[in-house]
Amino acid sequence: MTDLNDLFEAARTVRKRAYAPYSNFLVGAALRTPDGSVFTGCNVENASYPVSVCAEGGAVSAMISAGHREISEALVIGDAALCTPCGMCRQRLKEFGTDTLVVHVADLEGIRRSFTMDELLPAAFELEEKRTGSR
Template sequence: MSDLDALFEAARAIQARAYAPYSRFKVGAALATPDGRIFSGCNVENAAYPVGTCAEAGAISAMIAAGGDRIATIVVMGEGAHLVTPCGGCRQRIREFAAPDTIIHVAGPDGIRRSFTLEELLPHSFGPDNLIDR
């Protein structure tokens, strides 16, 4: 199994565990660190909508909790006819731990639908280097 296949399967498995009773829109995300560890997360809704958590945020939190600090690549899994790319907030969350050339794969149940660099999804981004290099 390739590294991308492993990420896809991790995103698919965690998507099934998403808690989405209100929107019924389940999302899973799996990321790999440069050392090959995989972390996953799913969306968790809340009756008070702004309090919910995106799948990407869950995967990033799992990575940080395990001592990781860099995203090498990520798969975001959604359903429906349209691409399920990370929301604006998650694009910024990914940017905190990824380089502009990090690949974000957007997947559906049948496989990877499209791949983007973070720069394509969040051009001219503001990141840690803006603050550290002052």
């Protein structure tokens, strides 16, 4: 496992920038790519709740717009000890995750638990190319 301090600090910093006037539940996410680049995102709520953006979704969008396509490690931080990604974000992480992607879940005090993608989303949708290894 790599040093997680940089991911933790990046997620904790971006969490403070979240826009959550409806739930008052701030979430930050930090993703690491195989080359060591780190991308962050925070939740952005909206009065029309379905158009809100999760922290993980924002981080994935930042990663993709920078030209990266793989996540090797992820960290999500919220006020709750087990602020795991929602179902949509689990699928997003699976879509771009390496075969060894680990998702770390933290509160403001530190990492509380780490999950493999198979633990978070055991029957995920995925591209045929990814299933057969011809990506």
